[in-house]
Amino acid sequence: MTIANCTVARILVDNGSSVDILYYDAFEKMQLNPEMLKRVESPLYGFNGAPVHVEGSIKLLVTVGTEPKLSTVMMNFLVVKVNSTYNGILGQPGLNNLSELAEDLIPVEIVEGDGSCTVPIGVGLKGERKKSLINFLRNNADVFTWSAIDMPGVDRELAEHRLSIYPTSKPVFQKKRTFAPEPQEKVIKEVIKLLEAGFIEEAMYPEWLSNVVMVPKPNGKWRHEMLSFMDACSEIKMYEPNILKASFIAGRDTYCYTRMPFGLKMLVPPINAARKLSPYFQAYTIEVVTIQPLKKIMAKPDHSGRMVAWSVELGKFDVQYKPCTAIKA
Known part of the structure; x- marks a missing residue:
């Protein structure tokens, strides 16, 4: 990787990082002027959860790859004084900028004859390496989950989740909130997926009732707070007397979680x-x-x-x- 016309090695690729990091030691070796740094008010939290002081941010030209897969983009780095064996961290923002370098993929059937059970592999794999990888994936096809229905969850006799509710607490019933057509359509689609997966069921007599909270994403799509397919993918079922206490309104009907949202x-x-x-x-x-x-x-x-x-x-x-x-x- 080339950063600001300097060849920089030992870059950690971390798709879980929300920022791109350049360590101060590397910053000095690149002979960059500290006056180029822009002030950053908010702290950065490291792997151990402790806040890390940010020296500043700087935009640098980054070149990655070789011809014909070569990309040059401008990246915004946060500069920090932390002892590390790496010179920097390439986080999700940088990976998104370099997405055009990603290798083209082709789907391969893991269960032969079933076009719905496929795994993408790189088109660059040839000969024996490609054959070996496909055989390995097919021999371990039983570890793949192709849909939420394939996740039966933990038996109630082993574990179940209970809500900690004061017996004297008064149940809350929110009034129905009306959505515009676009977010309403998204809610209905998500409800159908959750019903098919068995993560929710229709609630005839809910004891607590909440509305779905729709939030617009930067990419123009919608995300919902109470209704999330991924959040509901918990393997531990809810204690049956508590199920109606996790109810929500979606469209014209009311539903309740049979498994507690993960977060x-x-x-x-x-x-x-x-x-x-x-x-x-x-x-x-x-x-x-x-x-x-x-x-x-x-x-x-x-x-x-x-x-x-x-x-x-x-x-x-x-x-x-x-x-x-x-x-x-």
Whole structure:
């Protein structure tokens, strides 16, 4: 990779990073003037969840690839003073700019004779390498999930999710909200997918009722807060008496989740703890050890509704999210 006419090696490609990073050591070796940096007010959060001071941002010309696959684009880097074995991080913005370098793909049937079960592979694969890869994929076809229906979930006897609700709490029933034709069509399509997958069911007598929150995306599409196909892909079913407490309005009908939305479910325990132990949270650094990607869930920029409120509520405290350590035999 060439950055500002300098050949730069050891670049970490991280599609989970929301920014492109250039470390200060590399910045100095490239003999760039610090006065070129533009001030950045908001902090950057590293892999450990701790805030990292940003020296500034700078736009540089980046060239990647070789002919005939060669691309030169302008990228915006955040410059940070952090010890690292890498010179920079190529995040999602940079990868999007370089998408034209992606190799052309062709679909290959994993289950022979079934055109709906395909996996894309590069057109550049030839001969024995291509044959070996296809055989490997077909021999392991049982590990692929072709639709949400293929995910039966965890048996209730092993685990189920319960909502922590005060018995004296008064149920809330929101009034129906009317949508424009375009977002309404999106809601109906998503409801059909969730019904077919068994993640939701029609609620005849809901005990709590919420509206779907539609949010426009920068690309012109729509995203919904309460109704999300990916968020609902939890393998743990809900405790049956709580199912009608997770109801929502969609179109002319009301539905309820039979499985708890992933993002909301994972944030309930730290939110409850922060509310009950607020003085303790204010006085100490809190470490949340989990196998779930809570840090990524909290850092998503396109949240709305309860997710935004909970993120702000936890943001008042010094909460660090750490992965569970492996138990070695």
